Amino acid sequence: MRLETLGFTNVIDYVPGKLSWFEENQPREGKATDETWIGDVADADVPTCGLRERLGDVRGRTADWDTCVVVGPERVVLGLLRKAELEGDPNATAEQVMRSGPKTFRPNVTLEELLKSMRDHDIQTNSLVTTGDGKLLGVISRADAEATLAHEAPAETAPGI
């Protein structure tokens, strides 16, 4: 480490880093801290399944959700099942039909930044929020993101305040 070459004898590396600190809901400073972060509003109750589960079994617990996240040990995201896959052959396994390597977002992305990305890429469904090492924290739907921001906006623009 370069600090040691500059005469510092006691240099310690906080290996998990900033994102891990935020993931544990620790205090934060900076310009973005007054905004809503997606890690604060992501829905952790999204259905999940393993690679070898059959769609027929998975469908039984997705209820009103049109998304199921395929995860490995410690909820590491492996893939995604959207409505089209969930409605497919009930004997197929998640691994056979999942969308691999879905786009994910870190918890310190602001809701506004996420929504901009969803609009730019015409994403209408759920976006995944994960830790830096890929563990699922939750999902946030475009509808929820739009509604949350719309709810926050009037307070910022109300006349006379």
Place this chain on the structure above:
Amino acid sequence: MPSQVFSVSEVKQLLAQGAQLVDVLGADEFERDHLPGAINIPLKQLDGGAVADLDRKRPVLVYCNDFG
């Protein structure tokens, strides 16, 4: 003293013992969000001048974004 720590509680303990907290990410990223009390010395600017305000006698706890 370990040269690596992994938990929030270890970070808090080191800070309570007087460690200096250094964020080595870029200035824009630091302005956006950082750990409370951290000072910003971007890795690319890490030289004798940049560390002038740090106390060589106290521990220095550094962090970046994540494991990557």
